[in-house]
Amino acid sequence: xxxxxxxxxxxxxxxxxxxxxxxxxxxxxxxxxxxxxxxxxxxxxxxxxxxxxxxxxxxxxxxxxxxxxxxxxxxxxxxxxxxxxxxxxxxxxxxxxxxxxxxxxxxxxxxxxxxxxxxxxxxxxxxxxxxxxxxxxxxxxxxxxxxxxxxxxxxxxxxxxxxxxxxxxxxxxxxxxxxxxxxxxxxxxxxxxxxxxxxxxxxxxxxxxxxxxxxxxxxxxxxxxxxxxxxxxxxxxxxxxxxxxxxxxxxxxxxxxxxxxxxxx
Numbered sequence: 001x002x003x004x005x006x007x008x009x010x011x012x013x014x015x016x017x018x019x020x021x022x023x024x025x026x027x028x029x030x031x032x033x034x035x036x037x038x039x040x041x042x043x044x045x046x047x048x049x050x051x052x053x054x055x056x057x058x059x060x061x062x063x064x065x066x067x068x069x070x071x072x073x074x075x076x077x078x079x080x081x082x083x084x085x086x087x088x089x090x091x092x093x094x095x096x097x098x099x100x101x102x103x104x105x106x107x108x109x110x111x112x113x114x115x116x117x118x119x120x121x122x123x124x125x126x127x128x129x130x131x132x133x134x135x136x137x138x139x140x141x142x143x144x145x146x147x148x149x150x151x152x153x154x155x156x157x158x159x160x161x162x163x164x165x166x167x168x169x170x171x172x173x174x175x176x177x178x179x180x181x182x183x184x185x186x187x188x189x190x191x192x193x194x195x196x197x198x199x200x201x202x203x204x205x206x207x208x209x210x211x212x213x214x215x216x217x218x219x220x221x222x223x224x225x226x227x228x229x230x231x232x233x234x235x236x237x238x239x240x241x242x243x244x245x246x247x248x249x250x251x252x253x254x255x256x257x258x259x260x261x262x263x264x265x
Contacts, residue, residue, distance in 0.1 A: 005213070005251060006251060008213065008217055008220065009213050009248045009251040009252050010041075010045075010047060010252065011220065011232070012216040012220065012244070012248055013047045013048075013049060013252070014047065014048070014049070015049075015050055015232075015233075015234055015237055015239045016049040016051075016238070016241060016242075016244070017049070017050060017053045017205065017207075017238045017239065017241075018033060018036060018037055018049045018051070018052050018242050018245065019052075019053040019176070019207075019240060019241070019242050020033050020053075020054055021053065021054070021055060021079065021082075021176070023055065025054070025055070025058060027058075027061050030054060030058045030061045030062050030065060031061075031065050033052055033054070033065075034052065034062060034065035034066050034069060035065075035069070036245060037049045037052055037066060037071055037074050038069065038071055038074075039245075039248070039249055039252060039254050040254065040256065041252045041253055042252070042253030042254075042255060043253075044255075048071055048073065048074055050074070050234035051074060051076065051077045051106060051234075051238070052066065052074060052075075052076055052077065053077040053108065054076070054077075054078060055079065056078045056079075056080075056095075056098055056102050056104070057102075059076050059078055059099075059102040059104055060102065062076055063103060075105040075106055076103065076104055076105050076106070077104065077106040077107070077142070078099045078102070078104045078107060078108070079099075079107070079108045079110070079144075080092060080095035080096045080098075080099050080107055080108075080110075080131070081095060081096075081109050081110040081112070081131075082108070082109075082110050082144075082175060083110060083175040083177040084110065084114075085110035085111055085112050085113045085114060085144075085146055086110075086112060086114075087114065087115035087120070087124075087127070089123065089126055089127045089130050092112075092130070092131055093130045093134050096109060096131045096134045096135065097134050099139070100134065100135060100136075100138050100139050104139050105139055105140065106139055106140040107131070107135055107139050107140070107141055108143075108144055108172060109127075109128070109131045109141060109142070109144065110175060111124060111128070111143050111144060111145045111146060111159060111163060112124050112127050113145065113146045113149050113150055116150075116155075116159060116162075117149075117150065117155065121162060124159070124163075124166075125162055125165070125166045126166075128143055128162075128168060129166045132167035140169040141167065141168055141169050141170075142168070142169060142170035142171070142203070142205060142238075143163040143166075143168040143171050144173075144174065144175055144207075145163065145171060145173060145174075145190070146173075146174055146178055147159075147174060147180075147182075147183070147186035147190070148173075148174060148178040148179060148181055148183075148186075148208075149178055153185070153189055156186050156190065157189045160189060160193035160194070161196075164193060164194065164199075164202055165197075169202060169203060170202060170203035170204065170205050170238070171190050171193070171194065171202065171203075171204060171205070172205035172206075172207055172238075173186050173187065173205070173206045173208065173240075174206075174207045174208040174240075175207070175208070176208040176240065178208070181207065181208020181209045182206035182208045182209050182240075183209075184218060184219075184222065187204070187206050187219060187222055188222065190204055191204055191222060191223065191226040191227060192226065194226075194227060195227055201231075201236060202236075203231075203235070203236040203237060203238065204223060204227070204231075204236070204238075205237070205238040205239070205240050206219045206239060206240065207239075207240025208240065210240070210241040210243075210244055211241070211243050211244060212244055213244070213248060213251055215241075216239055216241070216244055216248075219239060220232060220237075223236075223237050
C-alpha cells in the first residue's frame, strides 16, 4: 500500500461521521459504535473519527462511551425533522430543542423538501432559521437537503443557496434513507453554492452510498478543488458513512478486529 494511499485513508477516517440510525439500536450497539470511533494503525498511531451520529435518545450513552475510551474530542451529532423533512416549523424546532438539551454538538435537520418542491420556499427558509436560532451557540446546524428527492440541478442549487442564506453551518446531501443518496453531481452543485456564498465559511457533508476509500477520495478531491485545501478538515467537511470504515481499517492495518457498525449509510 502506497504512502499516499495510507495518508488519504488517514484523512478520510478523521472526516467520518460514524452513523447508526436504524431505529432498532440498543445501548450495546451504541457502545460498539463508540468502540469503532477510533482505530489503531499498524504503526501504533491512534486515529479518531469526527463525530458519532445517533438518535437523540442515545446521546448521553454515546457521550459516556466515548469519554470512557478517551475520545472526548469526538463530537456527537444527531437528527431532527428526520427522515421525512416535514414542513411543521414548531415540530422541527421542538425536536431540535430536545437534541440540544440532550447535549448534541451538531444537529442534522432535514430540509422541508416537499414544501420547497411545491413552491413554498418561505417555509423552508423559516424552518432553517428557527432551528438555527434554537441551536444558538450550543450546536452546529447541518441541513440535509435530500438531493435525491430534489432531483434537478436547479432545485439542488436553489435549495443549497436557500439553506446557506438561512443559517446552515453545513449542507448535507442525504438522509441515507432515500432511493438516491449522495452523488458527485449533487456534490458539485452544493460545493459551488458554498464557494459562492461570501458571508461566512460553510461546510459540506455527502452521505449515503459511500462504501470505500475510492468513493471517499472522489469527494475529498471535489472539496479540495472547489473549496481549497483549508476546507479538507472536519471543521468544513464530513463524510457520512459507516460502511467505509471497514475498507479504511484494512488499508490502515488496524491492529484489532472491529465489529462493523450496523445501520450506517
